[in-house]
Amino acid sequence: MKIICSKSELLQGVNTVLKAVPAKTTMPILECILIDTTDGQIKLTANDMELGIETKIKGDILDKGKIALEAKLFSEIVRKLPDSEVTIQTDENFRALIKCEKAKFNIAGKSGDDFSYLPEIEKDQMVVLSQFSLKEIIRQTIFSIADNENNRLMTGELFEINGNEMKVVSLDGHRISIRKIELKEEYNHIKVVVPGKTLNEVSKILTGGIEDYVHMFFTGRHIVFEFDDTVVVSRLIEGEYFRIEQMLSSDYETKISINKKELQSCIERASLLVKEGDKKPIIMNILDDSMELKINSFIGSMNEDIDIIKTGKDLMIGFNPKFILDALRVIDDENIDIYMINPKAPCFIRDEAQKYIYLILPVNFNPGV
Amino acid sequence: MKIICSKSELLQGVNTVLKAVPAKTTMPILECILIDTTDGQIKLTANDMELGIETKIKGDILDKGKIALEAKLFSEIVRKLPDSEVTIQTDENFRALIKCEKAKFNIAGKSGDDFSYLPEIEKDQMVVLSQFSLKEIIRQTIFSIADNENNRLMTGELFEINGNEMKVVSLDGHRISIRKIELKEEYNHIKVVVPGKTLNEVSKILTGGIEDYVHMFFTGRHIVFEFDDTVVVSRLIEGEYFRIEQMLSSDYETKISINKKELQSCIERASLLVKEGDKKPIIMNILDDSMELKINSFIGSMNEDIDIIKTGKDLMIGFNPKFILDALRVIDDENIDIYMINPKAPCFIRDEAQKYIYLILPVNFNPGV
Numbered sequence: 001m002k003i004i005c006s007k008s009e010l011l012q013g014v015n016t017v018l019k020a021v022p023a024k025t026t027m028p029i030l031e032c033i034l035i036d037t038t039d040g041q042i043k044l045t046a047n048d049m050e051l052g053i054e055t056k057i058k059g060d061i062l063d064k065g066k067i068a069l070e071a072k073l074f075s076e077i078v079r080k081l082p083d084s085e086v087t088i089q090t091d092e093n094f095r096a097l098i099k100c101e102k103a104k105f106n107i108a109g110k111s112g113d114d115f116s117y118l119p120e121i122e123k124d125q126m127v128v129l130s131q132f133s134l135k136e137i138i139r140q141t142i143f144s145i146a147d148n149e150n151n152r153l154m155t156g157e158l159f160e161i162n163g164n165e166m167k168v169v170s171l172d173g174h175r176i177s178i179r180k181i182e183l184k185e186e187y188n189h190i191k192v193v194v195p196g197k198t199l200n201e202v203s204k205i206l207t208g209g210i211e212d213y214v215h216m217f218f219t220g221r222h223i224v225f226e227f228d229d230t231v232v233v234s235r236l237i238e239g240e241y242f243r244i245e246q247m248l249s250s251d252y253e254t255k256i257s258i259n260k261k262e263l264q265s266c267i268e269r270a271s272l273l274v275k276e277g278d279k280k281p282i283i284m285n286i287l288d289d290s291m292e293l294k295i296n297s298f299i300g301s302m303n304e305d306i307d308i309i310k311t312g313k314d315l316m317i318g319f320n321p322k323f324i325l326d327a328l329r330v331i332d333d334e335n336i337d338i339y340m341i342n343p344k345a346p347c348f349i350r351d352e353a354q355k356y357i358y359l360i361l362p363v364n365f366n367p368g369v
Numbered sequence: 370m371k372i373i374c375s376k377s378e379l380l381q382g383v384n385t386v387l388k389a390v391p392a393k394t395t396m397p398i399l400e401c402i403l404i405d406t407t408d409g410q411i412k413l414t415a416n417d418m419e420l421g422i423e424t425k426i427k428g429d430i431l432d433k434g435k436i437a438l439e440a441k442l443f444s445e446i447v448r449k450l451p452d453s454e455v456t457i458q459t460d461e462n463f464r465a466l467i468k469c470e471k472a473k474f475n476i477a478g479k480s481g482d483d484f485s486y487l488p489e490i491e492k493d494q495m496v497v498l499s500q501f502s503l504k505e506i507i508r509q510t511i512f513s514i515a516d517n518e519n520n521r522l523m524t525g526e527l528f529e530i531n532g533n534e535m536k537v538v539s540l541d542g543h544r545i546s547i548r549k550i551e552l553k554e555e556y557n558h559i560k561v562v563v564p565g566k567t568l569n570e571v572s573k574i575l576t577g578g579i580e581d582y583v584h585m586f587f588t589g590r591h592i593v594f595e596f597d598d599t600v601v602v603s604r605l606i607e608g609e610y611f612r613i614e615q616m617l618s619s620d621y622e623t624k625i626s627i628n629k630k631e632l633q634s635c636i637e638r639a640s641l642l643v644k645e646g647d648k649k650p651i652i653m654n655i656l657d658d659s660m661e662l663k664i665n666s667f668i669g670s671m672n673e674d675i676d677i678i679k680t681g682k683d684l685m686i687g688f689n690p691k692f693i694l695d696a697l698r699v700i701d702d703e704n705i706d707i708y709m710i711n712p713k714a715p716c717f718i719r720d721e722a723q724k725y726i727y728l729i730l731p732v733n734f735n736p737g738v
Contacts, residue, residue: 073641073668080638103638107669269449269472272442299442300476 001035001067002089003042005059007081007100013044013057014075016230019201020046020053021071032068033075034115035088037061045118046071051198052118053205055230063089066112067096077105118233125218127161127187131227132210137168138203140179140330140356145196146172153193156237159223161190169244170196175323176244176359190218193241198223198234205230247346247359252339254286257309260336264328266304270295271321273302281318281363286310286340295321317343318365327358370404370436371458372411374428376450376469382413382426383444385599388570389415389422390440401437402444403484404457406430414487415440420567421487422574424599432458435481436465446474487602494587496530496556500596501579506537507572509548509699509725514565515541522562525606528592530559538613539565544692545613545728559587562610567592567603574599616715616728621708623655626678629705633697635673639664640690642671650687650732655679655709664690686712687734696727 014033022030025048034045042061045054067090078086081100089097090109098105138157146154158169164183169176202225206214217224225232267282273295274280285292288310294303317340327349328336339348349358383402391399394417403414411430414423436459447455450469458466459478467474507526515523527538533552538545571594575583586593594601636651642664643649654661657679663672686709696718697705708717718727 076641077638080634080641082634102675103635103671103673105638105642105669105671265449265451266472269446269474272445272449273474300474302472302474304472306471 001037001065002063002087003035003037003059003061004085004087005042005057007078007083007086009057009059010086011078013042013055014071014078016055016205017044017046017053018071018075019205020048020051020232022048029068029110029114029116031071032110032115033071034066034068034112036066036112037064038066040064045115047116047118049116050195050235051201052233053201053230054118054233055228057229065090066115067094068110068112068115069096069107070109073107077107118231119222121217121219121222121224121233123217123224125188125190127166127183127190127216127218128185128213129166129181129183129216130210131206131208131212131214133181134214134216134225135203135206135208137166137179137181138199141168141170141177142196142199142203143170143326143330144172144175144177145170152237153239153241155197156193156195157199158241159190159192159194161187163187169241171242171244174320174361175327176247176357177327178244178357178359180355191241192218192223193237193239194223195234195237198232202232202234205232248348248357249341250339252312252341252348254310254312254315254340256286256291256311256338256340257335258291258306258338260328260331260333262306263336264325266293266306267321267325267328269304270302271325273297273299274321275299279320279363281365282321282324283316283318283365286315286317288314315340315343317347318363319347319360320363323360327360331356331358370406370434371432371456372404372406372428372430373454373456374411374426376447376452376455378426378428379455380447382411382424383440383447385424385574386413386415386422387440387444388574389417389420389601391417398437398479398483398485400440401479401484402440403435403437403481405435405481406433407435409433414484416485416487418485419564419604420570421602422570422599423487423602424597426598434459435484436463437479437481437484438465438476439478442476446476487600488591490586490588490591490593490602492586492593494557494559496535496552496559496585496587497554497582498535498550498552498585499579500575500577500581500583502550503583503585503594504572504575504577506535506548506550507568510537510539510546511565511568511572512539512695512699513541513544513546514539521606522608522610524566525562525564526568527610528559528561528563530556532556538610540611540613543689543730544696545616545726546696547613547726547728549724560610561587561592562606562608563592564603564606567601571601571603574601617717617726618710619708621681621710621717623679623681623684623709625655625660625680625707625709626704627660627675627707629697629700629702631675632705633694635662635675636690636694636697638673639671640694642666642668643690644668648689648732650734651690651693652685652687652734655684655686657683684709684712686716687732688716688729689732692729696729700725700727 036043042057042059084101087099094109096109160167164186167180169178215226280297282295290305291308346359346361405412411426411428453470456468463478465478529536533555536549538547584595649666651664659674660677715728715730
């Protein structure tokens with residue numbers, strides 16, 4: 001194989017597929033990036049068997065062929081090359097010569113035949129949305145997936161499409177995040193659970209433009225994201241997702257409207273008194289026009305009053321400050337509404353149109369504190 | 370004690386003295402920042418017994434007194450406060466109430482009487498230079514101090530003043546870095562060894578302005594840096610520094626002139642093939658108008674030609690690439706001269722005026738490679 005391409009084009013391609021190279025694996029071939037030019041295009045591929053990424057780069061093919069190169073070393077070499085034309089040439093022993101200006105690298109590769117290609121997917125079910133929307137909706141929900149594997153379904157996100165609405169849900173047993181967006185067209189009903197890891201990686205390689213589109217394809221076992229010159233194929237998580245509708249309620253006894261930034265800064269300050277692993281709640285004491293937030297830990301105590309507009313009853317309720325902060329950080333509204341029932345029932349942070357709903361369970365606290 | 374000051378003023382003061390708070394210590398009082406207002410100024414102090422920093426901040430003293438507050442917690446609280454006036458008030462049990470707008474923190478402090486003050490230093494020997502010069506000369510030499518304590522003198526830097534010249538030297542057994550700067554006045558002869566840690570911390574809190582000055586005072590056991598509203602006092606390392614003059618030589622058999630950036634980029638690329646702990650040298654094969662750099666490791670091989678202007682003999686010589694890179698990164702000249710004698714003798718990177726001299730020992734290599 002012999003190809004010539006620009007360093008910048010090669011680097012961008014390598015950085016894109018690098019997201020699917022596993023950090024640890026017992027199969028050395030998975031640590032490689034495949035360069036394949038056999039069908040007349042320069043394609044880079046990485047595949048950890050759960051998630052595969054393929055991207056095409058511009059360049060000249062002087063000799064068709066393929067080679068698998070150790071991803072970490074190859075990407076570091078490409079990164080450090082001068083900004084110029086790069087030639088990659090391989091021999092029958094799978095050694096690769098990488099030339100750029102006067103620099104010549106000679107490294108060992110592996111046969112491209114040992115590489116696992118991405119599965120062929122039938123592209124019947126298709127949904128289109130902007131890269132911006134997909135990137136945003138992932139960011140706004142991904143924090144509340146569970147980080148351990150005790151329940152596989154909790155490590156992924158529900159993607160559900162009904163007509164022209166796409167709903168994304170994540171939950172970890174303490175909280176639920178729900179975001180809805182409107183699609184430009186009507187689609188058939190789709191309901192799949194996408195691994196959190198896939199969404200994290202996809203979100204990193206999306207450029208995020210409002211005018212740039214992503215095509216998503218669904219099958220029973222896979223989801224495919226196509227955008228720019230890149231294809232991402234991921235397995236889905238199998239099983240029936242949690243029935244969240246029955247956990248949602250629009251009843252409330254207390255509703256407060258509050259400046260989001262003020263609440264967020266206040267809870268960030270209070271969190272300083274909570275050390276890792278220490279489960280001190282932040283207590284909200286909701287009165288007529290103001291809410292007192294207080295926290296009391298081994299380190300010290302802190303309290304602060306914040307102006308609110310209240311409807312309904314007074315209430316004293318405790319939360320894990322991290323859970324409230326996670327939700328506040330992904331809400332762009334200047335003012336938010338929080339709906340509560342009693343100190344044992346979940347609270348809901350949601351907008352009028354229910355484009356977002358963040359459900360958070362309260363925690364017990366000693367009201368004497 | 371009760372004081373009022375702006376959050377920004379307080380934060381800057383806290384960040385300055387924080388550099389002298391030890392990461393680990395068996396004496397809890399050393400983990401504190403002392404706030405002392407007994408003599409009518411708000412002074413913050415931290416002191417790890419080797420290095421002490423004191424800085425004054427602007428503010429109003431409503432009640433004189435002093436308090437020691439746990440540095441990490443206190444600095445985090447200050448950082449997260451709103452940008453407004455901060456009140457700190459303490460009671461007879463050394464509890465501190467920190468108020469800012471509507472936020473109130475209550476944390477436990479310690480008696481200021483337990484705190485170790487900075488030693489009183491007689492300020493007889495004084496040297497003045499710009500913050501810029503001091504910060505630069507530290508950056509340009511600090512990388513070649515030894516990082517283990519086997520030889521205490523190697524963990525510091527020699528500061529030597531002769532007339533109007535200040536010379537700073539560091540060495541670690543494999544290389545020597547020497548920088549000289551001209552001072553505006555003539556001074557008495559001074560020769561001390563300053564701990565590397567002190568210089569690292571001082572360099573972080575210097576603003577680095579050309580028009581901002583540092584006053585350095587020397588005694589037999591201490592060095593004092595005074596600048597802006599800050600005083601840094603550090604112990605010196607005792608003992609006789611290495612006689613470096615006899616290691617320097619102006620003889621050479623081969624001299625090359627080379628573009629610094631080109632050489633640096635090339636060695637950075639070559640370093641990709643050297644893993645941590647692997648001692649593969651980079652080999653320079655110096656011919657008439659060009660130098661071939663090559664490296665050959667378990668991972669692969671790399672070579673590159675660079676244009677040079679050569680005086681003297683051809684030479685093949687090997688170096689630890691890191692040592693060459695460290696020196697190149699702190700030289701600002703576009704072109705540099707490297708002087709060599711033979712593959713066993715040190716090379717010198719130095720300018721005509723000898724404002725800088727970087728001596729680097731070569732390493733053995735297998736010339737057949």
